[in-house]
């Protein structure tokens with residue numbers, strides 16, 4: 001382990017040189033350092049895509065699974081070991097497309113995890129097809145007459161469902177992104193941090209095009225005001241709003257009731273239960289009303 005950067009991994013990075021994903025990688029590692037976490041306290045979870053490669057480049061626990069399936073894996077990790085800081089790193093195709101259903105149901109369950117969505121508005125690993133956030137009309141390799149479908153506004157969906165924390169950062173501003181990630185990880189419950197991540201190879205516009213359009217939330221924006229958060233995200237150009245957009249009300253965390261039934265113990269701290277204990281535990285679930 002590197003004494004000066006305990007999260008540094010020596011794996012060769014496969015992203016294009018100059019990819020804004022490097023900024024997200026820096027922000028993630030800096031956030032862990034700011035929170036004084038050690039590698040064994042963190043678990044990164046991902047599916048498939050360029051964004052999903054991020055856990056390969058960090059020294060910590062990680063699970064890299066199927067396309068769109070990072071969130072259910074993270075839910076399982078959080079349920080079994082709530083002491084681990086569980087962070088999903090995912091592309092918007094992975095999270096809002098293939099994994100869209102999991103995203104919706106995670107909003108209902110409120111696990112204490114942070115979901116970092118690299119939104120480059122395309123499927124980058126498979127070379128630039130339209131994704132659920134590609135603007136309508138944009139011509140893509142498979143959408144030769146322009147995208148016809150309307151883009152998904154998942155940060156707004158997250159606000160609508162009272163996610164614990166909703167923020168948006170910019171990959172080319174790792175310091176601001178690091179601050180957002182620290183807040184997201186500290187906030188109990190489901191935190192969604194969408195990151196505007198221009199793709200310098202398959203995207204339509206350079207990083208500067210996005211930078212000019214960023215709209216940081218006003219200093220007097222009240223993130224507990226749900227209607228104000230929705231207005232920011234839904235009005236024209238809501239896709240460029242950055243900063244802490246929403247803080248939802250405190251809700252029960254996924255697994256809390258389940259752990260209460262196990263006398264407060266996390267699964268990872270339990271001795272393997274006897275047959276009698278398993279039967280006693282299951283009885284509560286198997287009773288017919």
Ligand SMILES: Cc1ncc(C[n+]2csc(CCOP(=O)(O)OP(=O)(O)O)c2C)c(N)n1
Pocket residue numbers: 048049050051052067090091092093094095098118120122123124125126131
């Ligand atoms: C079930 C399934 N469908 C499709 C693919 C092919 N595939 C691999 S990566 C990818 C796109 C990933 O895009 P995104 O999640 O936006 O991440 P990015 O590469 O842009 O970071 C696709 C479609 C796959 N691996 N599995």
